[in-house]
Amino acid sequence: MDPFELLKALHALAAVDEARAIEVAKLCGIVGVPPEELNETLKSLREMNYVVLVENRVFLSELGILKVSSFFC
């Protein structure tokens, strides 16, 4: 899936810190992609420091938030 769309979905869900992190399985349902595809996209986003993965949950890093914000300028 488009990595930027995934960042936007995490942003909409306010998954922005560990307390508000969202389960990857739940995220699959919300964005409508199979787990393998989602995990692959999350892996590339984590390599670029846009998301943080903690066990089976994920949230946007500050860099990821600013990247989503950059869409509007």
Add this chain to the structure above:
Amino acid sequence: MSILHVTSELEPLKRSGLLASWVWDSVRREGGKVLLIGYDGRTVIDGIEVVGGGSAPRVATSDTVEWTFIELFTALAEAPYRLDPRGLKVVEGHEWMGALIAYILSKRLNLPFRYSVYTREEERGGSGLVSETVKSIEFFLEAEADEVVEKLKGRVSRRQTAGAPIAARASGVLHVSWEYPPHVVGGLGRAVTSIARRMAAHTTTCVLTIGLPGRVYDETNDNLVVLRVDPFRLRSTGLVSWVYAFNLLMIAKVLESGFRPKIIHAHDWLSAPAAIALKHLLKVPLIATMHATEYGRSRGSIYTPMQSQIHYWEWRLTYEAWRVFVCSHSMKDEVMAAFSLPPDKLTVLPNGIDLEEVDAHTPAPGERDRYALPWERIVFFAGRHVYDKGVDTLVEAARAILSRRGDAKFVIAGDGPMRMHLEWMARSYGLGSKVLFTGRISDSELYRAMRLADIVVIPSRYEPFGIVALEAMAAAKPVVASRVGGLAEIVEDGVTGLLVPPEDPGALAAAIEHLLNNPELAREMGLRGRRRVEELYRWDKIVRYLLHVYRRVLEEYSVCGWRALFDYAQPA
């Protein structure tokens, strides 16, 4: 007790389900008056006065949440003229839509806020982003309400209201901007930061903005107050509804802060809903700066619901504003064309540059090695990686230049939606280590990197101003820029840099190579650029002019005869 009931449905005037009759039963039982969101009329039913909050404008939206928010902002702007607050003792919001308005009106009217719940989203069993958004709003309202009344169950619970005001009852200029440190994404944030900090030397200045997770705090530093809301308290259905949500939080934040603006200065559409509502709720003049427009970004093509809404709020902001500032003559033409604005409402006021700040950051010994080898010449770009910035044109130009010479190194700083695509382009052209994507860098890193560069390139397709051109000139670097928007006004072709047609990699490559081949000419252009920013683009000068305009607006305001029913309310 006289209750103001705020609702989006009321039997028999406006209904889509059971809520209308539940609310009507409640209103009849408890008495008071009604503010009906999304209704235009004014009527009396069984002795109950019903005041319409006004119909929302016809704007394309992507979902019901976006539409609801637009109705809410309409009601907030209309309420001060439609609703007589005399005699009211409590504001009660019915379900989340009514309660969001009631929450803000309770802050404005200094009245207790009661939140009436009939059915929670959890009980309705919805799913998806709309449902997640509604759940988060309900949770927020329950946390903020003085009293939560579960109407169908008859349960009442009292809760603690929000924290005490942080600011003293100061008054002054209120800047409303979604960008301010630490949330800075582009030129807007840097402009607002520079303006606010300098303005505070002259008058009490407040910046209303958003925070980042873990960094949502208010600040008071001499004459500068910064109020931040937490935009992540509420979930959203997408970026536009997220913007609407934090705008509602912004309105409440000012009303509960104790800061009382004499004048409101809004920056771009992202804070327009809050600024417009505050203008009417507090009856103070609004000034706008249009840093860019959707019309310009899309070259006049407004098609999608998101574009429609952005365009609407931009138009509305310029319509509501007493004066509109734009940063360049090209932006003046653009704003006049996009919003049919009379020219005498517009003032061209360029952005400035903080020379002391730029000069304070000098590269450390060996820092250049992070970017390039000693024999390589650095061609530098800084900006968001979005289509408008034309970074793809630069990568194409780099490919052409690197096919002819090996002494150039392209350093591309910044981040954005196109970053992965740009990196893929560079890889697929085999440019390898000759094109370095640094990612997002701090201002300090930016100023130091500018000093290390040989040439700064701004290949934009659309650029209302181009603050990065000023930063390059302040660092005494020659600029190669597209002949678009503000860039064509800042960069003097052949004097402080070279201008090329946008989207023309060949012309861009030729201009860059011309300067690489003529280092003495490049050095002279850089020095001329530095002198130009020293003469024309100092923030101190710009802020003094802004204050002059504010004074004139306040003089006009003092004799304008603007009246509202909220004049009868207690001072906010």
